[in-house]
Amino acid sequence: MSNVANQRKLVEQLRREAGVRRQPLSACIEDLKKYCEDHRNEDVLLVGFATDKANPFKEKSSCTVL
16 A cells, blocks of 8 residues: 555544544443443352353363373
8 A cells, every 4th residue: 555545544544533422431430330340240250150160261181190
């Protein structure tokens, strides 16, 4: 691509970004806190896995030395 084409692409992207409706950070933080509170029972980092089989990171078998 030529330099002019790259600059046009950049200007188009900046125009799209300028048209995005922004929200205040304080409102976003409150939404995030509410989401975390509503879904904390589903978070395996907080409550763990229901069974050992549900844990994808647990070793499937132990290593034995013969």
